[in-house]
Amino acid sequence: MRVTFKLFAMLQDYLPLEARMNNALALDLPEGTTIQQVIERFALPQKSCHLVLIDGNFVPPAERDGRRLKDGETLAIWPPIAGG
Amino acid sequence: MAWTRKVLRVDLTNGTCKPEPLNMEWAQQYLGQRGLATKYFVAEVDPKVDPLSPANKLIMTTGPLTGTPASTGGRYSVVTKGALTGAIACSNSGGYFGAELKFAGWDMIIFEGKSPKPVYLSIENDKAELKDASHLWGKTTWQTEEGIKKAHQDPQVRICSIGRAGENGVMYACIVNDLHRAAGRSGVGTVMGSKNLKAVAVRGTLGVSGLKDAKAFIAAAAAGKKVLAENAVTGQGLPTYGTQVLMNVINEMGALPTRNHRDVQFEEARKISAEAMAEKRPTDGKSHLVTNAACFGCTIACGRISKIDETHFSVVNKPEYWGASGGLEYEAAWALGAANGVGDLEALQYANLICNEDGFDPISFGATVGAAMELYELGILKKEDIGMDAPFGSAKALCELAQMTAKGEGFGKILGLGSARMCEKYGKPELSMSVKKQEFPAYDSRGIQGMGLTYATSNRGACHLRSYTVASEVLGIPVKTDPLVTEGKAELVKAFQDATAVFDSAGLCIFTSFAWSLADIQPQIDAACEGGWTMEKLGEVGERIYNMERLFNNAAGFTAKDDDLPPRLKTEPAKTGPAKGLVNGIDKMRPEYYQVRGWDANGVPTKDTLGRLKL
Numbered sequence: 080m081r082v083t084f085k086l087f088a089m090l091q092d093y094l095p096l097e098a099r100m101n102n103a104l105a106l107d108l109p110e111g112t113t114i115q116q117v118i119e120r121f122a123l124p125q126k127s128c129h130l131v132l133i134d135g136n137f138v139p140p141a142e143r144d145g146r147r148l149k150d151g152e153t154l155a156i157w158p159p160i161a162g163g
Numbered sequence: 164m165a166w167t168r169k170v171l172r173v174d175l176t177n178g179t180c181k182p183e184p185l186n187m188e189w190a191q192q193y194l195g196q197r198g199l200a201t202k203y204f205v206a207e208v209d210p211k212v213d214p215l216s217p218a219n220k221l222i223m224t225t226g227p228l229t230g231t232p233a234s235t236g237g238r239y240s241v242v243t244k245g246a247l248t249g250a251i252a253c254s255n256s257g258g259y260f261g262a263e264l265k266f267a268g269w270d271m272i273i274f275e276g277k278s279p280k281p282v283y284l285s286i287e288n289d290k291a292e293l294k295d296a297s298h299l300w301g302k303t304t305w306q307t308e309e310g311i312k313k314a315h316q317d318p319q320v321r322i323c324s325i326g327r328a329g330e331n332g333v334m335y336a337c338i339v340n341d342l343h344r345a346a347g348r349s350g351v352g353t354v355m356g357s358k359n360l361k362a363v364a365v366r367g368t369l370g371v372s373g374l375k376d377a378k379a380f381i382a383a384a385a386a387g388k389k390v391l392a393e394n395a396v397t398g399q400g401l402p403t404y405g406t407q408v409l410m411n412v413i414n415e416m417g418a419l420p421t422r423n424h425r426d427v428q429f430e431e432a433r434k435i436s437a438e439a440m441a442e443k444r445p446t447d448g449k450s451h452l453v454t455n456a457a458c459f460g461c462t463i464a465c466g467r468i469s470k471i472d473e474t475h476f477s478v479v480n481k482p483e484y485w486g487a488s489g490g491l492e493y494e495a496a497w498a499l500g501a502a503n504g505v506g507d508l509e510a511l512q513y514a515n516l517i518c519n520e521d522g523f524d525p526i527s528f529g530a531t532v533g534a535a536m537e538l539y540e541l542g543i544l545k546k547e548d549i550g551m552d553a554p555f556g557s558a559k560a561l562c563e564l565a566q567m568t569a570k571g572e573g574f575g576k577i578l579g580l581g582s583a584r585m586c587e588k589y590g591k592p593e594l595s596m597s598v599k600k601q602e603f604p605a606y607d608s609r610g611i612q613g614m615g616l617t618y619a620t621s622n623r624g625a626c627h628l629r630s631y632t633v634a635s636e637v638l639g640i641p642v643k644t645d646p647l648v649t650e651g652k653a654e655l656v657k658a659f660q661d662a663t664a665v666f667d668s669a670g671l672c673i674f675t676s677f678a679w680s681l682a683d684i685q686p687q688i689d690a691a692c693e694g695g696w697t698m699e700k701l702g703e704v705g706e707r708i709y710n711m712e713r714l715f716n717n718a719a720g721f722t723a724k725d726d727d728l729p730p731r732l733k734t735e736p737a738k739t740g741p742a743k744g745l746v747n748g749i750d751k752m753r754p755e756y757y758q759v760r761g762w763d764a765n766g767v768p769t770k771d772t773l774g775r776l777k778l
Contacts, residue, residue: 088404136741161397162401163631
């Protein structure tokens with residue numbers, strides 16, 4: 080399956096250089112891959128994975144281990160941020 | 164002392180400046196800044212007053228922690244009846260002006276009447292006098308600052324001023340201080356202009372002394388700074404990326420109002436985001452962002468200082484705009500960008516510079532341009548009306564319209580009315596995305612339900628800085644709530660509104676609340692101020708302030724009907740994103756909110772509520 084993987088703010092440094100200009104990378108993943116497995120594959124610090132959204136919807140920390148990605152979804156992650 | 168206990172009363176009609184003691188009984192009930200100045204205002208001004216008449220007053224006010232070593236303790240506010248809204252207005256600004264006013268020994272300045280000719284107020288500690296400003300009238304805020312500093316032969320004098328927008332009656336004119344900080348919303352600069360008051364120049368060398376318990380205060384302030392430094396948001400996120408870091412997240416969530424709220428996601432959001440500001444441009448190999456910046460006493464430093472691309476069409480042959488200057492912040496980038504479909508970062512910064520230079524609110528301006536572009540696309544406004552083609556997405560139109568609004572030329576005069584008056588004029592009042600005639604900020608309430616209630620019940624018209632439930636609904640601060648539901652939002656909005664009133668009355672920046680709760684500022688206030696400032700007392704003060712403002716608005720003629728959203732947000736569902744199919748549930752939340760507030764079905768505080776809050 081193919082998902083779009085996005086990292087923003089300080090986390091964008093974990094993307095390959097060519098993907099940083101869009102903050103996005105297309106990922107081909109085995110069926111059943113979870114959010115947590117993607118986080119580990121990219122060696123993202125757990126405490127930096129504050130806002131985890133699938134297609135814009137927030138996924139609470141407790142559900143990230145069990146939430147399997149589906150073909151066509153967008154996984155986007157931010158560290159703790161704020162503005163106003 | 165935290166309070167200087169001195170008020171300067173300036174009678175502009177008669178040209179007098181007189182000191183008077185601060186009402187310390189009121190200080191115990193309203194703390195300072197927003198709360199205390201509003202108490203003075205409602206006690207002295209008829210709620211029905213025409214905002215642009217001499218009978219309206221304008222108060223510049225500090226908080227008890229302004230000028231102290233508390234982090235972010237550099238804030239000041241301007242309280243008046245808003246030109247744009249006709250409601251109570253309180254616009255808050257950082258920079259260095261507020262602390263300087265405190266160092267000169269003043270808690271607040273009350274301006275009344277109207278000067279027969281342009282003047283500016285000059286303050287050097289105890290000495291205050293009105294000076295002729297005829298030579299400054301017609302000048303920008305940047306020229307005014309430079310002119311006064313030269314005249315005083317003092318580069319450290321701190322100045323707030325209006326630009327040509329405030330002189331020309333742009334209804335959302337700001338008061339700009341320190342070149343690019345502003346008391347920005349509700350038209351406080353318009354009121355200042357109506358009084359022929361061009362600027363206030365302050366030099367203070369008295370410092371802040373007499374804290375109730377200096378040792379305890381320094382310890383409490385240091386503890387507070389440690390919390391800010393160790394918090395990932397205030398210690399890393401805000402200084403590195405600024406408020407602009409929100410652009411992508413709010414877009415991803417489907418809550419970025421786009422093209423006058425026709426859409427909730429902007430396909431070019433990334434091009435105008437914090438991440439884009441930090442990238443090297445292909446044209447000159449330099450990044451838009453130069454550095455971050457801090458206001459007085461701030462240990463967060465969220466401010467953005469940028470350099471525009473010298474080859475961009477907006478500034479070719481205009482070297483005066485090539486230097487490093489303030490912006491872009493998230494609200495301005497959204498209003499000038501997504502709100503009218505413009506994805507050209509340099510154009511947004513140019514329009515933002517014009518807003519700073521001539522003193523008008525980029526939120527209201529950008530949103531008004533968005534409404535004008537919709538009127539153009541509908542064929543209601545023609546090319547000959549505007550003086551140019553102005554479809555959604557036109558960076559050229561945005562830049563030209565900013566210049567025209569600053570100078571009060573052509574269609575710029577119409578844009579200066581704000582979206583509500585402009586849309587009314589063209590027979591389409593429903594296309595103004597505003598509450599109480601003030602334009603929405605950068606969060607679509609179909610995707611963040613609590614913000615709909617926030618906007619509808621904000622005492623100064625649509626605003627995110629009266630109850631920033633985005634913190635909870637989007638960012639998980641202090642706890643994550645579901646942005647797509649209405650349940651629990653009445654309680655959430657009230658809690659945010661009351662707590663915000665306390666931060667705004669202390670002299671602190673609301674951005675500290677990303678890391679601090681009232682429990683973090685209580686020890687600082689209690690150590691600085693006499694009176695036993697417990698958590699309970701602070702909570703009551705916040706609620707009292709909100710109800711006091713509400714009573715003023717009710718007496719000014721606002722009713723429950725004004726606590727509402729434009730029909731688009733109630734009848735046109737979001738087209739994309741997580742909120743697809745949703746409208747805002749304001750009609751469900753409003754009565755729940757009134758109940759939580761202790762207000763009757765018409766939005767009027769009950770006798771019990773007034774008694775409980777000693778109002």
